[in-house]
Amino acid sequence: MLTYLVRRVLVAIPTVFGVATVVFFLRTLLPGDPAIIIAGPQATPEAIANIRRQLGLDQPLWQQYLSFLGGLVHGDLGISTRTGQPVIQEIATRAPYTAQLAVASLVLAVLVGVTLGVLAATRRSTVGDLGISSGAVFGVSMPVYWLGLMLIVVFAVRFRVLPAAGTDQGLASLVLPTVTLALFSMGLVTRQTRSAMLEVLGQDFVRTARAKGAGRRAVLIRHALRNALLPIVTTIGLQFGILLGGAVLTESIFAWPGVGRLLVDSIGSRDYPVVQGVVLLLSVAFITINIVTDLIYAYVDPRIRYS
């Protein structure tokens, strides 16, 4: 297992390096001189030259690239041009909020999605199955930014039972953002669980388990669901990427102080070091989650480790 882990991490290193490279060179596509943007339209040429020197923009591109990579190795993502704080610190104060939202949504999506998927598979071609399957397609077609607004209209404006934005009401504040972010993943997990279960339920070992008189629940959970877990785990791992992306939109709707909202604000104010930092961090988080998914996968199905 350890060899497998080491191999997976080694394979991920060039990908992280690639992501860092893309993130760096995207900045060079920016129209206009970042120093002028930061200094403002009334700045003197000396002030602009000063900022260029501070940001290292007076150096050749390859040198800027090398110092960017060098900084990364030391955990230095640069300085926010908006607040003057280190980027890593800006991100660190907001990351827990995003993690809280993403984990809560993932738990909700998996619990509801797996349950509904199993229910639909065991009631194949009934009204219940049709209802659940249609609901799942609706879920994956729903724009999170619209769902969020509609939930605010209903639960915060009309019935006044939940806060519309912010984090100051504890768990109650978490409800609407979590449901909003979870719905898309819930739909995908439901669909994946249903089809994986249908595939497994038709197999011989399930029939054998039934024939030897195992209870309905035992057959479903111990025999069928356990074997259907592989594709479901993969889907759940991929969900994390979607959740991290969706968090950008959800946080923006609910004024949730996570890294997604930081990203959108930073794009608006052209604070490019922060934009780079957040994109890089979320991508590395996604790569890490993928490795963890692969490890769970290898744990659930030992055949994978040896291939």
Place this chain on the structure above:
Amino acid sequence: MSTPASVTADVTAEQALAVDLTSPERAHSRVWVRLRTHPSAVVGVVIFALYVLASMVGPLIFRYDPIHQNLSDAFLPSSAAHPLGTDEYGRDELVRLLYGARYTLVLGFAAVAIGVGIGLPLGAVSGFLGGWVDLGSQRVTDVLLAFPNILLALALVASLGVGLQNVIIAVGITSIPIFVRLVRASALSVRELPYVEAGRALGVPSSIVLFRHVVPNSLAPVIVQASLQLGAAILIAAGLGFLGLGVQAPTPEWGSMLGASRNYIFSDPNLATFPGLAIFGAVLAFNLLGDGLRDALDPRLK
């Protein structure tokens, strides 16, 4: 000299079967029949057709300017003159939605065209040639796939700038890797098949084998994915618009209309309801069509 009826019938059945297996026309008609009778595909196509019709005919029926402001008519409720009311600048909401359908469809199709146009040849060459070409293109694909969902599009728009063209490029680039992966996988499996080997042995140039056998064989999953990707592209493009980083006001794009409506969510929630419903319907149509296409083109995947 008469042949017993049963023998004739057997021969015909066999012949029919042979024709069925070899004729591409029959295969196409089978797919067509499966698609036509697939409920979700039918619903998807009907919604899509309604959107196309509305975007083309709608502006001819409701002759308001979607951009011109008339502040004295702001926030009118729905009436015979304005079926969905007016927005904060007194513009007819329905007309803006109808024009918006054009932008959404153009955005979706153009972005997916970029994804297929670059992803398909890259995946085919990568899987068919293997070696360094494959290794290189796969590492690039890995990097693109390492960006969570909408994030790459956001980062690209942050650099390229906002506006219709840049949104198409940004969303298009994010759709490339999935097509590279799909086509590569199918090229890898086709590469080893006997008829490709036979073609090679006969001295058929690689480029011809590639485009006559490898690419057509990967088309079924590409068509399915293209339909699903259309939904995803529309969601992402409208999401960028919602954040104010996509197509810019006063262009009647659904995402940016929804973004603008946030300021009036307490006083006039309808302004948020309809653009969102429009986006939801478009995405639903392509998702349903994608499901139907998948079942029709490859029943094994069901």
